[in-house]
Amino acid sequence: MKQWLQHRSTFLDELLRLDGLGDASNSSIPCPDCSRHPATFKCNSCFGGTMRCSACTVSFHRNLPLHKIQRWHGGRLEERLLRVPTGPDRRSPSAGVALTETKHIFVVDLSGYHSVRIRFCTCPHTAFLDHFRQLLRVRWFPASTLQPKTVFTFDLMDTYHKISMQGKLNLYDFYTAIMQKTDNHGCTKIQYRYHEISRCVQQWRHLKDIKRGAAGHTSAAVDELGDGALAIECPACPHPGRNLPSEWENESGDKVWLYSLFLAIDANFRLKQKTRGIIDPELGSGLAYFVNVEKFSAHLKRHTDEDDIETCGTKFHAVNHANSKCSKDYSVSGVGAVVCQHGFVRKNGVVDLQKGERYVSIP
Structure with a gap:
């Protein structure tokens, strides 16, 4: 700790540097990837936080829709949104463009809350799929099957499941921590989604039980499972026909x-x-x-x-x-x-x- 105190100011300077443009001394420098357009976009989730132009930022985040994108405008960094496709081709999302054909969806991830523009696929391969099924295929758990507007990432659901089993953390404290990670000063209005995540956590655990019970790979429906079909029985207790000798x-x-x-x-x-x-x-x-x-x-x-x-x-x-x-x-x-x-x-x-x-x- 004494050694670290000698470099405390350096650590603080680096943290403040990351809140700004980083290596870019001004917003007029060219994009390091294409060298054609000014580098005005920054991603706080990417390694290094390199400034890029709009086109390169969109191309780089083709499969990273929940990264926190910022644009340098008017002497400050402002939040921007990505458009997310759900089809099999995963065509490029677009940053900072108002698109009327897209829908706003509220995504809750370990990194915080995200307001994302999403475009559901209408191609022949997936047009017959309901919207909630398209969301599941990109590993987003919908809070509703009818016109879903809130989703929770699989990573969030699985992480809380493990934390609650190991650390006995209740869902409200976990949810509050995610909410504070997004806005800890209370100046931004964040939609309250505790009831939705509470319901989805129950559904997630139920689905996990069915998967671990190997019930999803049978031809029989889940509703046809017998009583106690998902229970783990004691391997040491006597079970006729399993661990007992004949006669x-x-x-x-x-x-x-x-x-x-x-x-x-x-x-x-x-x-x-x-x-x-x-x-x-x-x-x-x-x-x-x-x-x-x-x-x-x-x-x-x-x-x-x-x-x-x-x-x-x-x-x-x-x-x-x-x-x-x-x-x-x-x-x-x-x-x-x-x-x-x-x-x-x-x-x-x-x-x-x-x-x-x-x-x-x-x-």
Whole structure:
């Protein structure tokens, strides 16, 4: 640190230099690529930030639509937009030109927010594709399938997925950081897209689960997947037909324990959910660890009037309040789960509890 302090002013000068024209002493120098037009455009995302002319900047950013382009005009650098094609030919976008046939789309990337002009392809090869499918093919996740106006890059979605799994970072803080990266002084009006990214993150994780479950490569539709099809089962627990010898059920009494399955059942009443009037359908109900909501609800309706029978004289709280909701305005009063002795959650072994620890609620 002492050594760095000797060069602190130099570091500061270099940072300020990058905020200006860099190597270009003025805006009248020719473009270093074509030497025909003045170099008035600068990209803050490219390596080196070399000043180029408009045509060379467009050509260089043919496949880099989210780079931050600036134009030197009136003694200052101002933001410019790129037009992005979605067709297979990827024809050159154009910088700084107002095009009425293009549409403005709001792109959220790790580098921040981008207002981009996009031109959807109408060539015979892709004209039949919906706009949201064309966006997916350029690795942009649309927030809507009907006239999408907001997209999130695959890189953004995948990065948050990994950060949330490793660092437990919530989506709101991640979204706020991206928003502040674009405008940290609050002088620029940025469209609020938290609800959109929240919905897209759920869809992204659901699609990842289906891909990892190898369900996308089968001829059967995703809606036809069986209960627990995406769950990862314990490789050490006994599974007939997989890791057990033939005629294992005929083993003598002193070896029966080798093929025994040990399970633990418990509930957590801290995992509550308030009634919020959510009407969105559940993604992949019953496909992994939670039970199918419709089947579980039908099961509970058949046993609504059955009280758990107390077989001992103890006064445990869980027994006495097994049939009471205990909390008002909660749609879920807790979560019950079944795990094996190796710590793996059983497929369809997790349920939402509406009352106490009723045996009828445990799968």
